[in-house]
Structure formats: structure tokens, C-alpha cells
Amino acid sequence: SQQGEEDPQALSIQEGENATMNCSYKTSINNLQWYRQNSGRGLVHLILIRSNEREKHSGRLRVTLDTSKKSSSLLITASRAADTASYFCATVGAGSGGYNKLIFGAGTRLAVHP
């Protein structure tokens, strides 16, 4: 079953604009991660934010986490055509049995136009 729900399902923007994707989840988490997938194949880990953190940055990426609302957002600033991909949030539940089992959402398809 999917834990996370991404919003929007699809996003189309121009190069240079910022892209914001949102993720909501249902149960308490230990951490939340964002992944990127090109062309429907392997996923690349972007960033991990723990339940006691509120914001993290990595290059042009900014992730926020609001545990009271059970939601997270991924912001990509100054987008490039090469950012075109699907982006997934994934959560490790607080009751996961203590191991690192990720549950993925359905993803947001981002298209960045030159």
C-alpha cells in the first residue's frame, strides 16, 4: 500500500522557474526521503529528512517537513531542462519494526521546458 501521496501528479514549468512538489503521508514516520527517476528506470536518492528536522537543503533542492500536518515539500529552484523527471517521496514508518523499509508515493512528473 502507498503511504505517500504526491501533489500535483504532473507539473510543467519553464526553465529558470521554481518547482514545488508536495507529499502527504498517513502514519507517523522516522524519516522521509525524496527520489528522482528518469525514464522509468532506476531511482536516485536526493535527500533524507528526519522526523525531528524541519528543513534541509542540498544545492538547488530545499525540503521541508511538517509532522503535525503529515506533509513534506520539495522545492527545486532555478529549474533546468535536465531536471525533467519523476519525483517520489518515500517514508520509513515509525512502526516499521526498526528497519529501513521505504514506502513510496505515486510520484510527480515534472517537465521543464527550455
Add this chain to the structure above:
Amino acid sequence: GAGVSQSPSNKVTEKGKDVELRCDPISGHTALYWYRQSLGQGLEFLIYFQGNSAPDKSGLPSDRFSAERTGGSVSTLTIQRTQQEDSAVYLCASSPTGYLGYGYTFGSGTRLTVV
């Protein structure tokens, strides 16, 4: 190896045949995971290995699906008597341990088509 390697990258099989999908994780990674992704969908968890044991196989869809891992390294996912609904991309990932707080490294997947 430098990354997670999966083979074959593509597999077309006839309905009713058995298939084996292989995953070679990053050397030293004790945790290994199999996921399945249908067209345009998110990832569906199948099974988790810690070393050679599988503490969580709750995502395997039916008893036609099985997986093993040997030597704490290579894993094989076997699908017996394949059905058309088994068509999907099968993704393998590994992480340094099964403990919390690590990201996964994914392979490029095996695209399985059952005709």
C-alpha cells in the same frame, strides 16, 4: 561493484513460463530490497533482505513469487508460471545496513513483459 547491477535489463517471456531476475548489490551493503513498478505508478514493496535472511516478505503478491539471497550478496527473484499482470519493472536497491536513516541505491531495473 560501484553500483547496484540488475540483469537482464529487459525480459520478454510467454505466459506460464518461469523467470529469474538477478540483483548484485553494492559490495558490503547488508540490506537489499525488491520493488515492483507498474507503468506510470509508484513503487510497490516486495521483499527485504538483511544478510541472507528475509525478515519482511510481506509484499510478495502470491506464492508464485519467491526470492533468495546467497553469501550476503547476490539476490534472485523468481516468478513461476508468469501471468500478464506480472508485467512491470522490477527494481532492486541496497543500503549499507537495514537500520533506519539510510537512503537506498537503486539498480536500473528489469523490465518484464509477459506475452
